[in-house]
Amino acid sequence: MKIGIAGGIGSGKSYVCQRIRQQGFEVYDCDDAAKRLIRTSLEIRQQLTALIGPEVYTDVEGEAVLNKAVVAKFLLTSESNAQAIDRIVHPAVFKDFIESGLQWMESALMFESGIYRLVDKVVAVVAPKEIRIRRVMERDHISREKVLEWMNRQMDQKEIIHRADYVIINDGETDIDQQLENIIRQCNRSF
Numbered sequence: 001m002k003i004g005i006a007g008g009i010g011s012g013k014s015y016v017c018q019r020i021r022q023q024g025f026e027v028y029d030c031d032d033a034a035k036r037l038i039r040t041s042l043e044i045r046q047q048l049t050a051l052i053g054p055e056v057y058t059d060v061e062g063e064a065v066l067n068k069a070v071v072a073k074f075l076l077t078s079e080s081n082a083q084a085i086d087r088i089v090h091p092a093v094f095k096d097f098i099e100s101g102l103q104w105m106e107s108a109l110m111f112e113s114g115i116y117r118l119v120d121k122v123v124a125v126v127a128p129k130e131i132r133i134r135r136v137m138e139r140d141h142i143s144r145e146k147v148l149e150w151m152n153r154q155m156d157q158k159e160i161i162h163r164a165d166y167v168i169i170n171d172g173e174t175d176i177d178q179q180l181e182n183i184i185r186q187c188n189r190s191f
Contacts, residue, residue, distance in 0.1 A: 001120045001121065002103055002104075002105065002118060002119040002120050003103060003104050003105070003121050003123060004105050004107060004110050004116055004122045004123065005104065005106040005110075005122075005123050005125060006122050006123065006124050006164060007108075007124055007160060008108075008126075008132065008151060008154045009108070009132065009147070009151055009154060010127065010134075010135040010136040010139075010151075011125045011126055011132055011157070012135070012170035014106070015176070016123075016170065016180065017104070019177060023180075023184075025103060026102050027102070027104040027106055028097050028104065028105040028106070030093055030109070030113075031106075033093050034092075034093050038066055039063075039064070039065070039066065045064055047088045048085070051085070051088065052070060053070070055067060055070050056071065056074075071085075086113065090114070090115070093113075093115070097118060098118065105118075105119060110122060120187075121165040123166045123168060123183055124157075124160045124163075124164035124166070124167045124168070125167075126157055126167055126168070127169070127170045127172075128171055129157075132147075132151070133151075166186070168183070
């Protein structure tokens with residue numbers, strides 16, 4: 001059985017995945033995989049270069065390094081540019097996840113990217129909005145306004161809950177380990 005961990009920024013997906021790892025499971029991290037593939041995949045490098053231009057990668061000591069400033073400028077010129085990059089990167093991440101053979105997967109864009117189709121069950125990690133805002137402000141040292149801007153770009157937490165099979169409440173009070181144990185038990189019974 002493949003299980004996806006979904007949730008908005010500051011919900012605590014990474015913390016829940018840390019707890020999953022402590023129980024002996026490996027977790028595929030879609031964000032880390034995308035960064036790795038952008039750096040190492042010749043096919044992605046060629047497609048991004050064709051899409052954005054040769055300046056999208058710079059050579060640093062013989063290694064192709066993504067020029068984030070060039071990507072940021074490209075993203076700002078049109079809303080459809082993010083979708084164009086996603087059409088290149090997401091299929092590679094999907095393929096990489098399948099090839100990994102891992103049971104657990106974490107994705108900030110579980111439903112938006114379509115990767116939920118590759119898992120049997122989705123677990124939504126949720127937290128009250130103010131807690132999420134505080135967590136991100138402290139973690140990333142950014143303003144409340146910037147956090148809200150990021151949150152507004154993501155799928156609404158209510159929609160994530162609606163589409164998920166299970167929900168973990170990460171409010172700092174509810175026992176995450178107990179919730180996770182219950183979900184693992186239910187998933188084991190399902191298969």
